[in-house]
Amino acid sequence: MPSLTDFSATALTGEERSLSEFAGDVVLVVNTASKCGFAPQFEGLEALQQQFQAEGFTVLGFPSNQFKQELSEPQGISDYCQKNYGVTFPMFATIDVNGRGAHPVYQWLRSEAGGALGSAVKWNFTKFLVGRDGHVIKRYGPQTEPAAIVGDIEAALAD
Template sequence: MTTISDFTATALDGEERDLSAYAGRVVLVVNTASRCGFTPQFEGLEELYEQFGGDGFVVLGFPTNQFKQELSDAAEIGEFCQRNYGVTFPMFAMIDVNGKGEHALYTWLKSEAGGRLGSAIKWNFTKFLVGRDGHVVKRYGSQTEPADIADDIRAALAA
């Protein structure tokens, strides 16, 4: 059965990363954008990463320009996230989260979430919580603030 560990993605530095590096951890996968009304959620995502990172939790950020709100290249994205929000969690290169060119990880995430909230990613900062077993626990819409996911993260870490 497929898990998050079966995927690879290109990091902002251009290196291909095997997501099996996060096996056994609780993972929050988020599609991000630098010029979105939800962009301030980077601060809350970083707070979650700092709060729970030592317990086996990680946030993985996947920039997308499918909603026309992302900067033009990886260097700009990385610098923006670090400078404005102090992001230290792993960020990946820009991907598509919907359609013919969507990244295989997002095809799997949407399928794993069982269609809750519909299958298409409707906007930036849609979040998927993945348990230690590598399977999706829950999908959250853009409006869900990172702090509102803390209890689910605690439960996933304890499972």
């Protein structure tokens, strides 16, 4: 059965990155969109990154324009995230999160999480908490503020 670390993705800067570099970490994977009403969550996501990175935690941002709310240029996305929210966590190239063209990471995340929220990603800023073993622990809807996930992150880091 695959885990998060079996995948790779293109970084916002254009290079291919193996997600195996996050092996053993607790990871929060988020589909982002700069023009979305939930974009202020970048601030909370960065706060989580700063609070827990020394303990082996990383946020991974995957911009998606499937909901027509992302900037078109990688540099524009990077500039927006840095200038407005001081984002330091890894950001990847724009991907699809649903449908036949969905990035393999999101095909896997959706199948791993399944459950009550169903398999389709309904909107931007859907979050997937992945444990140190590389498997999904929990899925959160877009309205879940990053600060509300702190307890689950602490529990995952303690495992």
